[in-house]
Amino acid sequence: MIWLLAACGGETAPTSPVLPGDDEVVAVVEGGPISRYDLDRTVEETLGPLGRGLDEEGRRRALESLVATRALARRAESELAEDVLLALDRKVERYRERLLTEAFVRFNAPPTEVTEDDVRAYYDTHAERYAAATVRRFEMVLSTRPLTDAERVSFAE
Incomplete structure (x- = not known):
């Protein structure tokens, strides 16, 4: 008997969180509500x-589009093959995991703020990644006669 009285006490059960506008139905498609939140x-x-x-007028058009999309989705769900629906379910799971x-x-x-000092420290530690490439240029000089030492030096300059 005490149990019944405790159960009938003034405490209310905790309510589930409600998204803004989710409690306002703006259309129904095949028994499924479309809320203002959905719109x-x-x-x-x-x-x-x-x-x-x-x-x-723009919201009305958006609602018409949402109703058409929802109706088409319901039809697709009833007509698509089981393996296609299973693949879609898996894709939805992966998408949900990514969003979560x-x-x-x-x-x-x-995100943490990156300071100028942080950038400089990173650059200094990884300077080899940002160094300019060394370019070497070579020329081959051919002669029909042997060159003197002076001629060789002049080509090197």
């Missing part, structure tokens, strides 16, 4: 910074 990300990925100034790794590095290993 905002599509506009951002497609237009970059220009997407921020997009008017309602990039996010982890971005948040846990921020």
